[in-house]
Amino acid sequence: MFVDEAVIFCKAGDGGKGCQSFDRSRPGHPRANGGDGGDGGSIIMEARPNIQTLLDFQLNKHYSADSGGHGSSNNKTGYRAKDWVLGVPPGTEVYDDATGELLKDLDHVGASVVVCKGGAGGKSNYRDHDATPGGEGDAKDIRLKLKLIADVGIIGFPNAGKSTFISRVSKAKSKIAAYPFTTKNPILGVVKFDDGDTRVLADIPGIIEGAHEGRGMGLEFLKHVERTRILLHIIDFAAVDGRDPLVDYKTLNEELRRYSAELAKKPQILVANKMDVPEAAEHLKKFKKKLRKEIFPISAVTGEGVDALLQRMRRKIEDEK
Ligand SMILES: Nc1nc2c(ncn2[C@@H]2O[C@H](COP(=O)(O)OP(=O)(O)OP(=O)(O)O)[C@@H](O)[C@H]2O)c(=O)[nH]1
Ligand SMILES: [Mg+2]
Known part of the structure; x- marks a missing residue:
C-alpha cells in the first residue's frame, strides 16, 4: 500500500x-x-x-x-x-x-x-x-x-494510456485496464537509454474535470509531480463516445492550474496516444488545426512513435536542468 x-x-x-x-x-x-x-x-x-x-x-x-x-x-x-x-x-x-x-x-x-x-x-x-x-x-x-522524486510526471485523463506507456518504456508494473482509475497510487518507472543513462518517470492516477472539487481521485496526487522537471501529457486520440481530445487537453490543464499555477507552468510534452486506432489520425488532424503545438503521435500498445518521444523527453529534461 x-x-x-x-x-x-x-x-x-x-x-x-x-x-x-x-x-x-x-x-x-x-x-x-x-x-x-x-x-x-x-x-x-x-x-x-x-x-x-x-x-x-x-x-x-x-x-x-x-x-x-x-x-x-x-x-x-x-x-x-x-x-x-x-x-x-x-x-x-x-x-x-x-x-x-x-x-x-x-x-x-x-x-x-x-x-x-x-x-x-x-x-x-x-x-x-x-x-x-x-x-x-x-x-x-x-x-x-x-513527494516523490522523478524527472518526468505522466498526467492525463483516466484511460488515456499512462500506465500502458510507463509499462512499455520501463520495468514498472502499473496496472492497466479499460476502466477509469485503474491506477490508484503513483508508480515510479526507470527508463534506460542505450548509453546506460536513466531517467525516472512517475505515473499518477487519472485526473478528470472537477478534480479540484474532489471528483474522481481528486488532485492530491499531483503533489508527486511537483518536483519533476517536465510533464508528459498523454491524450487519448481514440476519442470514443464522442470525446474531443482538444477539450480533454484544455480541461486537464485547467485542473492543473487550479491545483497550482506553478505546476501549470511546468513544461509539457504533448502525446497523442492510441494512434493505432483508425479514427485517431482524423482526430489528430483536427486537433493540430486548432492548436499549433508540437505533439507526438504514438501508440503505447504497438510502440509506434515511442522512441522519438523518449529522445525528445530526454532532451527536454536537459533543457530544464
Ligand atoms: N488501442 C490502444 N489502446 C490503448 C493504448 N494505450 C492504452 N490503451 C488501452 O486503454 C485502456 C487504458 O489504459 P491504461 O494504461 O490503464 O490507462 P491509464 O491512463 O493508466 O488509466 P487510469 O490509470 O485509469 O488513469 C486499456 O484498455 C489499454 O489497453 C494504445 O496506444 N492503443
Ligand atoms: Mg493507470
Whole structure:
C-alpha cells in the first residue's frame, strides 16, 4: 500500500544520571570517584533507496530511543545509548507537527536530520562538585510528507494510456485496464537509454474535470509531480463516445492550474496516444488545426512513435536542468 503522509511521536532517550560517590579507602581523605551518565539516544530520519512509501509509519506511530546508562562508582561512565535511525523514502519532508516548521526536506538518498536530540549524560561528582542528573531527551510529534522524486510526471485523463506507456518504456508494473482509475497510487518507472543513462518517470492516477472539487481521485496526487522537471501529457486520440481530445487537453490543464499555477507552468510534452486506432489520425488532424503545438503521435500498445518521444523527453529534461 502506498502512504504519503504520516504523523508519528518521537522521544529521544534521556541522559543517564551522574554518580555521586567517594573512595573512602584512605580514612579522612574521601576522594570523589563518581562516573558520568551516558548520553541518551537521538532519533534521526534518513532517506534510503528502495523505500517507496510511509506505510510503516502508519502502522507504528511511536518511536522512543533508549536512555543513557547511569554513572556508577569507581569512575564508571554510563553507556551511551544508540541513536535510532529511521529510514524514509527519498523525497520525504520532515515537519515539526506542533509548529508546522519544516525541519528538513530529505530530497536525496543519504540526506538525514536529527528530529529529537538525546539528553546529555549527567556529570559525576568527580567532574563537578555535585553530581547532576542527565538532560531530558527531546519529544515531539513529527509529520512526514512524501513527494516523490522523478524527472518526468505522466498526467492525463483516466484511460488515456499512462500506465500502458510507463509499462512499455520501463520495468514498472502499473496496472492497466479499460476502466477509469485503474491506477490508484503513483508508480515510479526507470527508463534506460542505450548509453546506460536513466531517467525516472512517475505515473499518477487519472485526473478528470472537477478534480479540484474532489471528483474522481481528486488532485492530491499531483503533489508527486511537483518536483519533476517536465510533464508528459498523454491524450487519448481514440476519442470514443464522442470525446474531443482538444477539450480533454484544455480541461486537464485547467485542473492543473487550479491545483497550482506553478505546476501549470511546468513544461509539457504533448502525446497523442492510441494512434493505432483508425479514427485517431482524423482526430489528430483536427486537433493540430486548432492548436499549433508540437505533439507526438504514438501508440503505447504497438510502440509506434515511442522512441522519438523518449529522445525528445530526454532532451527536454536537459533543457530544464
Ligand atoms: N488501442 C490502444 N489502446 C490503448 C493504448 N494505450 C492504452 N490503451 C488501452 O486503454 C485502456 C487504458 O489504459 P491504461 O494504461 O490503464 O490507462 P491509464 O491512463 O493508466 O488509466 P487510469 O490509470 O485509469 O488513469 C486499456 O484498455 C489499454 O489497453 C494504445 O496506444 N492503443
Ligand atoms: Mg493507470
